[in-house]
Structure formats: structure tokens, C-alpha cells
Amino acid sequence: MKKEELPKKNNSRRNFVKASATALAGFYFVPRHVLGGPGFVAPSDRLRVAGIGVGGMGMGDVRGVFNSGKAEFISLCDVDDTRAKGSVQAHPKAKYYKDYRVMLDKEHKNIDAVTVSTPDHMHAVQAMAAMQLGKHVYVQKPLSHDIYEARMLTEAAEKYKVVTQMGNQGSSGEGVRKMVEWYNAGLIGEATRVYCWTDRPVWPQGIPWSANPATPPADLDWDLWLGTAPKKEYVANLIPFNWRGWWDYGTGALGDMACHIMEPPFRVLGLGYPESAECSVGSVYVGEFSRGYFPESCPPSSHITLRFKREGKSDLQFHWMDGGIQPARPEELGPNEVMGDGGNGVIIEGTKGKMMCGTYGVNPQLLPTSKTAEINVPQTIYRVPLGDRGHYNNWVEACIGGHGSKEFNQLSSPFSVAGPLTESVLMGNLAIRSYDYRVPRESGNGFNYPGRGIKLVWDGPNMKVTNFEPANQFVKREYREGWKLG
Template identity: 85%
Template sequence: MKDKKEIKTNSRREFLKGSTLALAGFYIVPRHVLGGPGFVAPSDKLRVAGIGVGGMGYNDVSGVYRSEKAEIVALCDVDDTRAQRARDQHPKAPYYKDFRVMLEKEEKNIDAVTVSTPDHMHAVQAMMAMKMGKHVYVQKPLSHDIYEARMLTQAAEKYKVVTQMGNQGSSGDGVRKMVEWYNAGLIGEATKVYSWTNRPVWPQGIPWPNEPITPPSDLDWDLWLGTAPYKDYVGNLVPFNWRGWWDYGTGALGDMACHIMEPPFRVLGLGYPKSAECSVGSVYVGEFQRGYFPDSCPPSSHITLRFDRPGKEDLEFHWMDGGIQPTRPEELEPNEQMGDGGNGVIIEGTKGKMMCSTYGVNPQLLPTSKTKDINVPETLYRVPDGDRGHYRNWVEACIGGYGSKEYQQLSSPFSVAGPLTESVLMGNLAIRSYDYRVPRPGGNDNQFDYPGRGIKLVWDGPNMKITNFDPANQFVKREYRGDYTL
């Protein structure tokens, strides 16, 4: 079967050179001939270290191990109890609490690293590994900040390492079907995208607890905080509810959009957005009084991004969370489910519409009765086992090496995942700008203005800068605590 190549649009080509699903020629040559940082001979097993191995981190190291082409040679976690399951599964792997110590001591023993920690630590951990020439698999979202996403994307190319983000739906058949349908002109030219989720399922829009408690003895709280400002430990934060706090997480948007926005992002070949605006759900703490909790992500939001497409009208891209959903398309029957109920995507075009669930699952034309009549040839590479093959997709690319055929078959390398993550985090920049407040001139101590509300933020993508509201730029890049650095 001949190799096949995914079609790229001009807008994406500006910064995604060589990042498509195209297959390239491949020759097996000895390690000493290829050389280079991070290269693994095809006859060897990939030696992988895990940073963050409890919860989702356990799933990640287990998924890599189940590829049968990798061995887990080192483990790192700040929480001894949550790490125990992985330690039991890989008893020969040395265990560390500090990722920096592990990478320095095990540098000669590892080829690749998985990063499955809270969002605020992804970038510094992945960057240190890449600078050592190690391949990296990083959970979604790729980073906490837009700046971090850009730096990781550039580093992947600079250090010639194999990268993958943990949005497994990008390896599924569904998104590839949607690309093929769209390229075949089944819905015409896309005009609008609607994407939504029922997240958060953790607390958001709440005040920071005012009663610190002693951290559990099995948790190194200082290492868990890492790059974030120091705060005393509080209950109901670890291991999951950190997602709703800006110092550590990226809210419902960061948690789910890399899964839900990815299909239309890939189908339409999108690049950097040109603008962002939002509305945010309110929390009321008293009679007709809105709570102001800037440390916490909001309980719900509606983001509108616009993407410039040369020679075409701008694409309008909507994101909704906290239970907000778009109006049901007229083409859906009254009892038909929209998306998967709580999550989904609808792409509107000049000739029709198509819809999918989370991860690009169950793609359908609208009305859904049209789907059974689709007869579009497969032109794109399929990952064996679809989304379940996401880990193996990365492992095989690491073994093949940067630029190999297996590398070209990657589903979510940073050249793709980085710009996607930037677009996701652009929504959070809009949310945080919405809640930016200043004292009202001549007002009392309890009167404020919110100059970031009711405006459109204009984004200079190449320079990572909002051009019409400078206070928003503080959310592009944060300062790290202590000696943490990229």
C-alpha cells in the first residue's frame, strides 16, 4: 500500500512545516551511524522514565509499557501513596521525588520521558528532558501558559526529539474521517464551529480556603507547588481539584478542549487565532452580589475565537463549558442526541454540517441519515487500534527517531499540539482579562471597573501579544517561583 499524505492548508503551513501525517522513506541503520540525541536503535526497547505516575500518570506509563516496545526504567512522583501502584508494577525502576534529580542521575539510562503532572509543571519538566535529548510524552494541555506552549514547540524542533501530547482522540479514526469528508467538500466551506463540554466536575468560582492544614506525610508539598507561588496546604486540592485554580490548572477549557477542539482544529488546518472574546458565568455569595474570586477559574464560560483565513472569511470558533451548549441544529431530530450529550462539536459549512462527540468519536453528517450514504476514499494514515494506539504511536516514533517514517505518522507532535494548545489557552487569557479589575476613579474601596469586559482582544500570534489591551499580556507568561526555569 502506498504512503499517504494529509493535506495541509496555507494557514497551518506557516508554522507546521513537516508536521502532517505524511509517511516518509525509512531505512534501518546502526545506532553509531545515525547517532544524535535521543536516538534508539530499532532493535532496542525504548527506556522510559515517568514524571508523575499516580492517577493519569499511572495510565500513561502503563500504556507505554503495554506497547511491548518499551520498559519503564525510572519513576518520579511527589506523592508516595499515589505512586505506589506504579512502583509495584515496575519494582526494578528507581524512584525519585524531584524530577530534576531523576533526570540528572538517570540521564544515561533513559531515552524518553512521560510527563503527567499538574498543568503548571508540564513545561519545565518537558523542557529539561528535551534539552537532554530525551523524547517526551506530555499530558494535555501541553502547558499552563501560551508562552510555554510556544517554547516547547520550538524546542522539539531545535533538539530533534520525538514528542506527543496526551490527547488520545487525535489517534482515532473519527478525526481522520472528518478530514476526508471535509476535503471531499461534503459540507462546503466551513463558516462556524461550536464545541462544548459539561466540565467542570470539580469546584470552580470559589474562594481560596482560609484554613490551611498540615500536608499529608506522604506528599512533598514544596515539590508539588514547584513553579507556583508558595501557599500553605489546604484540603480538597490534591489530587484532583487543583484544576480549578489558576496557579496550578487551566480549568474546564484546559482539561477538555485539547480533546474537543482538536478535531475541528485539524479538519480546518487552523493556526493562531486573530482575536478572542468571552462571557463568564457568575457566582453569587449574597443577595444580588457577585463573588469575585480571581484565584479560581469560573464556573462556566463562552469563548469566541476568530481565525484569519487568507482569501476567505474569518472562521468563528465557539467554546462553551459549565453546561452551556449551542442551539440544537434544525437538522437533528427532536430525540436525537447532540454530540455525546455533555460534550461535542458541530462544524457548519456553506453546504452542510457535521458533528462528533468527544475525541472525534462518532462523526456524522447532519441530518444523521446522510451518514450511512458516505462513500469517501480513505486518504489518511490510520493509527493501529485508533485512540488506544496513541502510546504505541509515540513509542514507535521514538524508536524510529526524529524524521523517520514512524515520526511522520505521529498524531499529536508538538508542531501540531503546540498551536492547538495556544488556541485553547487564548480562551483562558480572555477569561482572566474579563476578571481584571481596577479601582473606580472617585469610588469607595468596594467599587471597581472591569476594563477587559465587553471588548474583543486582538492577538498578534507571531509575537504573542494582545495589541489593544495591555493588561491581558500578563497572562501570556507567568513568573516561576524559586530557581525553576525553561
């Protein structure tokens, strides 16, 4: 049977391209190009890569790209020498830098591509700097910290004709492709409502910034770590994980998990920009009666409702829930059956039925689940070799093939797809921050919260809330002096 490409559904700049690959192995192997002999990879077919942010998840990204067998790391960069140690030891011939700007200035003639695996607030400036040098980029999720950055990266990828991929490996998996085929076969009818949920955050949110500054570790360049963010004194326990809960650096539970969880329904339904957003958030209470107000910190839980207009179809209601909030169990799901994967999941409701999956689109099922084994829908969509474990491989192959190549057209999450997805994810954060926006009451006693209890109307093409101007301050953040995008 002929395997066709993923359907192209253009809806407000959303172009659903195809598939990509990765080898997220838990170890390094010696690729054949090192050993020579059968399977030898000629130097002209090897990708020369620089890594920015190579500790933690960055080490996994370096490993995944290297394990393709067609890539070598020429240089590595990290502001934290201790965190970078694993990657540095694995690639002793790679030159090591602390400042990515210095690395790109000195090494740009020696590299073809760059991986970006830093905290969210640095993704855009680092990816943009690489693309402007004509370098292909692999960027961890979320693609950017704010909506404006996502749009600029999407446009830059096309302008500079580079190969791009976001690090949401589930987009290369079998599950999402199977769900697309089920939906296209009409098994659940026309989608009317989507539920996505996660048990994240598993780091502190909804808390005050520490009043006790600490001394940065000797191996950490704190000023370089801050980068585009406002100047602040170092505090303990922020690095390497808890920065996710602070707006200056992270994007909360939405930014951490939504690119994995919202991606399947986005691809299945061919969604573009939302038409509106509204939210409610959980609170932290300080003392017996007083309510905590900590606008620098993401909330401990939230429920976002996005609405998408679809040409010739009814509006789609799209729900995101985090902090342990979950939708009601579908009646078609047995009392002892797991909903999603337990802590996370997706349910797509249609006019004729429902389907469900876990994080990354794994374990897709029709509801009731007994239907899943009875269905035999023909395979019509390209499958990425190794599925989600092939996410890095196909990016490497596409980089070697170049912009417009067959391999390029088989990428799972190029910026033409990842950018609009990230914008919709971050639209939820814009709603959260608008919800917390406050102004003093005229009486001088207390505050009003004019962003609460309203629906934010969104002009996606122009990146603007049309009915509540204060919300637009969260579309594009101001960088610290000395930093800029591009």
C-alpha cells in the same frame, strides 16, 4: 488503495502532521521481549523510559507506554508516594525518585524518553528539562499552562530533534480522519462556524481559596508539588483532582477538555493562531445580592469566541462553551437524537452542510444523520493501528525510529501540532482572565473592569494582545524563585 498522509496545512506555524498510536489497555501484560521466543524485541529496539508523575492519569500513561511491548521503565518519579504506589509496584526494578531534577541528573544516561503526567503548571519545565537532555517526551494535555510555554516547547522540540507527543489520544482516532476526508471531499462546503462544548468542570470553580490550611499528608512533598507556583500553605481537597480549578496550577475546563474537543475541527480546517478573542463568564453569587469575585479561581462557566483569518476565505467564527452551556440544536438534528455525545461535542457548519462528533472525534456524523450511512468517501489518510488506543504505541515506535523517521512522520500530536493547538486553547483562558481584570474607580468607590465588553486583538506570531495591554500579563507567568524554563 494507497493510503496517503494527513494533509499538511501550514497556517501560522500550524503543520498538520500525521498519526500516532497507543495501547490504552486496562491491564498490564508481559511483553514478548520478557518471554523471548517469537516476537522477541532486541534490547537495541527497546525504549528506556522515565516517568514523571506516575499516579492517577500518570499510571495510565505508564501502563500505555509499557503495553507497547517495546518499552521499559528505568525510573519513576512522583511527589506523592501514595499516588505513585500502583506504578511502583508494577515496575519494581525501576528506581524511584521524588524530585524529577534529581532523577534526570542521575538517570539521563540510562534513559531515552520521558513521560510527563503532572499538574498543568509543571508540564513545561519538566518537558523542557528532558528535551534539553535530548530525551523524547510524551506530555499530558494541555501541553502547557500558558501560551509562552507552549511556544517554547514547540520550538525546543525542533531545536533538539526529539520525538514528541501530547496526550490527546483522540488525535490518533478514526473519527477525526474520517471528518478530514469528508471535508476535503466538499461534503459540507466551506466551513463558516464551529461550536465546541463540554459539561466540565466537574470540580469546584468560581470559589474563594480556603481560609483553613491543613497539614499535608506524610507521603506528599508539598513544596515539590507547588514547584513553579507561588508559595502557599496546603489546603484539604486540592489534590488529587480539584487543583484544575485554580489558575496557579490548572487551566480550568478549557485546559482539561479543549485539547480533546477542539482538536478535530483544528485538524479538519487546518487552523493556526486566532486573530481575536472575546468571552463572557458565569458568576457565583455570595449572599443574597453580592457578587463573588474570585480571580484566583477559574469561572464556573464560560463562552469563548475565537476568530480565525484564512487566506482567500472568509473569517471563521469558533465558539467554545463550558459549564453546561451548549449551542442551539441544529435544525437538521432530530428532536430525540443526541447532540455530540450529550455532555460534549463539536459541530462544524459549512456553506453546504454540517457535521458533528463527540469527544475525541468519536462517532462523526453528517447532518441530517441519515446522510452518514449514504456517504462512501475514499480513504486517503493514514490510519493509526488501534486508532486512539494506539496513541502510545506510535510514539514509542517513533522514538525508536528517531526524529525524521517514517514513524516520526506518522505521529498524531507532535508539538508542531499540539503547540499551536494549545496556544489557541489557552487564548481562551487569557480572555477569561482579562475579563476578570479590575482596577479601582477614580472615585474610590468600587472597581472597573476594562477587559469586559471588548474584543482582544491577537498578534499570534509575537504572542501579544495589541489593544489591551493588561491582558499580556497572562501570556507568560512568573515562576516562583528557584524555578525556570530550561
